[in-house]
Amino acid sequence: MSIEAIGITKRFGHFAALDNVDLTIPSGELVALLGPSGSGKTTLLRIIAGLEFADSGTIRFNGSDITEQTAGERRVGFVFQHYALFRHMTVFENIAFGLRVRPRKVRPPKKTIHSKVYDLLRLIQLENLAHRYPSQLSGGQRQRVALARALAVEPSVLLLDEPFGALDAKVRLELRRWLRQLHDEIHITSVFVTHDQEEALEVADRVVVMNQGRIEQVGSPDEVYNHPATPFVYRFLGNVNLFHGRIDEGHALLHNTAVQGKPPADNQSTLVYVRPHSLEIRRQPNGETHFRATIKHINAAGPLVKVEAVTEWGGPVHVEMSQERFRDLQLTNNESVFITPRDVKVFDGHSSD
Amino acid sequence: MLFLGVFLFLPLAVVFSSALAKGLAAYLASLREPDAWAAIRLTLIAAGIAVPANLLFGVAAAWAIGKFDFFGKSVLITLIDLPFAVSPVVSGLIYVLLFGLQGLLGPWLAAHDIKIIFAVPGIVLATIFVTFPFVARELIPLVQAQGNDEEEAALTLGAGGWQTFFRVTLPNIKWGLLYGVILCNARAMGEFGAVSVVSGHIRGRTNTMPLHIEILYNEYQFVPAFAVASLLALLALLTLFVKSAIEWKAKQQLARLEAAAAGEELA
Numbered sequence: 001m002s003i004e005a006i007g008i009t010k011r012f013g014h015f016a017a018l019d020n021v022d023l024t025i026p027s028g029e030l031v032a033l034l035g036p037s038g039s040g041k042t043t044l045l046r047i048i049a050g051l052e053f054a055d056s057g058t059i060r061f062n063g064s065d066i067t068e069q070t071a072g073e074r075r076v077g078f079v080f081q082h083y084a085l086f087r088h089m090t091v092f093e094n095i096a097f098g099l100r101v102r103p104r105k106v107r108p109p110k111k112t113i114h115s116k117v118y119d120l121l122r123l124i125q126l127e128n129l130a131h132r133y134p135s136q137l138s139g140g141q142r143q144r145v146a147l148a149r150a151l152a153v154e155p156s157v158l159l160l161d162e163p164f165g166a167l168d169a170k171v172r173l174e175l176r177r178w179l180r181q182l183h184d185e186i187h188i189t190s191v192f193v194t195h196d197q198e199e200a201l202e203v204a205d206r207v208v209v210m211n212q213g214r215i216e217q218v219g220s221p222d223e224v225y226n227h228p229a230t231p232f233v234y235r236f237l238g239n240v241n242l243f244h245g246r247i248d249e250g251h252a253l254l255h256n257t258a259v260q261g262k263p264p265a266d267n268q269s270t271l272v273y274v275r276p277h278s279l280e281i282r283r284q285p286n287g288e289t290h291f292r293a294t295i296k297h298i299n300a301a302g303p304l305v306k307v308e309a310v311t312e313w314g315g316p317v318h319v320e321m322s323q324e325r326f327r328d329l330q331l332t333n334n335e336s337v338f339i340t341p342r343d344v345k346v347f348d349g350h351s352s353d
Numbered sequence: 354m355l356f357l358g359v360f361l362f363l364p365l366a367v368v369f370s371s372a373l374a375k376g377l378a379a380y381l382a383s384l385r386e387p388d389a390w391a392a393i394r395l396t397l398i399a400a401g402i403a404v405p406a407n408l409l410f411g412v413a414a415a416w417a418i419g420k421f422d423f424f425g426k427s428v429l430i431t432l433i434d435l436p437f438a439v440s441p442v443v444s445g446l447i448y449v450l451l452f453g454l455q456g457l458l459g460p461w462l463a464a465h466d467i468k469i470i471f472a473v474p475g476i477v478l479a480t481i482f483v484t485f486p487f488v489a490r491e492l493i494p495l496v497q498a499q500g501n502d503e504e505e506a507a508l509t510l511g512a513g514g515w516q517t518f519f520r521v522t523l524p525n526i527k528w529g530l531l532y533g534v535i536l537c538n539a540r541a542m543g544e545f546g547a548v549s550v551v552s553g554h555i556r557g558r559t560n561t562m563p564l565h566i567e568i569l570y571n572e573y574q575f576v577p578a579f580a581v582a583s584l585l586a587l588l589a590l591l592t593l594f595v596k597s598a599i600e601w602k603a604k605q606q607l608a609r610l611e612a613a614a615a616g617e618e619l620a
Contacts, residue, residue, distance in 0.1 A: 051505055071509045078509040084502035098510035101520070146506075153510055247394040 026313035077150030383577035411488025417494025445550025471553030491533030
């Protein structure tokens with residue numbers, strides 16, 4: 001089922017949580033709403049669910065207007081950040097809840113409910129825990145029960161609010177891969193909210209980057225990461241070095257170093273963005289564009305070596321390189337080096353936010 | 354321990370020993386006396402109306418305050434506490450001033466032949482007012498702490514408002530609710546000040562148990578006075594017992610859950 005949000009505006013007092021947001025989610029996709037806290041992503045999800053109502057705008061499911069419908073009428077599956085399992089019910093009763101509260105005419109018989117709940121328990125691999133209470137489960141297990149409970153009513157769309165936010169790092173990684181697999185099996189239109197760019201880029205078919213109640217960019221993980229539409233998207237999707245530069249005769253100048261990358265217009269001042277792994281450190285200049293820097297700090301723990309340095313004009317710069325490259329270079333603190341930007345992104349200097 | 358002995362157990366012992374001073378027969382006879390029996394009945398009626406009324410009100414107020422934000426919320430919370438802040442005698446007087454013959458609504462009530470003051474309705478109203486905060490006060494923090502998530506989950510799963518209330522909200526607050534009801538009941542049966550002002554002390558008609566005890570005591574009828582008092586004392590003991598039983602049961606349930614969890618981990 002496709003989801004359309006048209007011109008959605010929502011205010012809490014004077015704070016505009018959503019400012020005229022338009023979004024279309026095609027049927028069967030797994031979409032991430034990504035943004036910092038306060039960007040309006042959870043509010044948008046809750047408005048789609050019918051748990052919150054917009055001040056203006058329209059929500060459509062498969063083209064039909066459901067703006068006035070309640071959460072129950074929309075038949076959405078909603079998974080809460082803190083699971084919201086019914087604490088006085090067992091796992092079985094939790095999953096069966098949505099079927100048991102149906103009006104008598106459309107309520108499935110006991111046997112059907114039983115077999116359906118066990119199907120779902122198999123799906124979430126928790127068959128042997130059917131008679132446990134939520135307090136007896138781990139965070140990851142609770143979240144899977146919450147997911148099964150939402151799926152039991154055969155929802156038209158699945159909405160997840162920071163589904164992995166309350167879990168520890170390792171379980172989070174496992175569970176998000178499991179969610180991706182699950183989606184590949186059942187193909188239900190799914191939207192999840194996250195502030196973790198890695199999670200969004202890894203799991204989603206499509207990423208919606210939000211900031212201050214607006215959508216900054218919608219695209220595949222590859223598009224938003226490699227072709228960010230705004231400085232915000234570029235900054236939010238990974239570590240970044242920000243340099244003030246200027247445009248001279250169609251070239252972006254970083255201090256006095258010309259860098260590649262097309263400026264949007266002939267503008268006197270500009271912002272130049274470079275990811276830490278797009279900067280190359282050399283001992284000797286090799287004829288390419290470069291600037292000088294002094295190494296201040298080296299952190300060699302992890303898959304990439306992180307180097308902090310100070311540029312010749314006194315600003316900080318972060319560089320990442322492979323362990324292999326680091327071994328070749330044998331860098332030490334306070335050493336003077338040459339840095340070559342490999343891939344830069346130039347935005348209009350006034351569009352900084 | 355000495356303190357407890359002097360201030361709690363000794364008076365309790367005195368109540369029962371005074372009640373039984375002239376033997377069991379005299380004790381039972383004073384309870385079977387028509388005026389005493391009427392007082393017991395009236396107390397049960399007043400509590401029987403006040404407790405359910407405040408149960409409904411308490412749940413509704415806790416639900417509204419705990420789950421929603423609305424204009425005037427803090428005023429409502431203050432109003433709920435009002436009966437705690439005001440002396441019961443003053444609350445009784447307010448009812449007299451409102452419904453009494455010389456009161457604000459008195460002439461209208463008299464014209465329609467409705468008796469509130471010096472009659473059963475006045476006693477019930479005063480009891481409701483005085484026991485107003487018990488259930489609500491017990492539930493509000495509980496409902497606030499539990500938040501809205503489970504109710505929202507129930508709604509997205511297609512449950513209606515009443516289904517959500519009876520299947521999700523109520524089970525989560527049932528122990529707190531029971532606790533509030535027990536306290537409310539104890540106070541409703543034991544209330545003296547407010548009821549005393551509105552009752553008029555008509556023996557056999559508008560005397561509740563505490564009022565009846567006072568009259569008997571003032572007439573130096575110690576055995577009947579302490580016999581009725583012993584009933585209230587028994588009620589107090591029963592209240593304490595049920596209260597600890599609830600706490601014990603809630604704790605046991607928790608322990609069982611934890612034990613089961615530990616067992617599964619070992620397996």
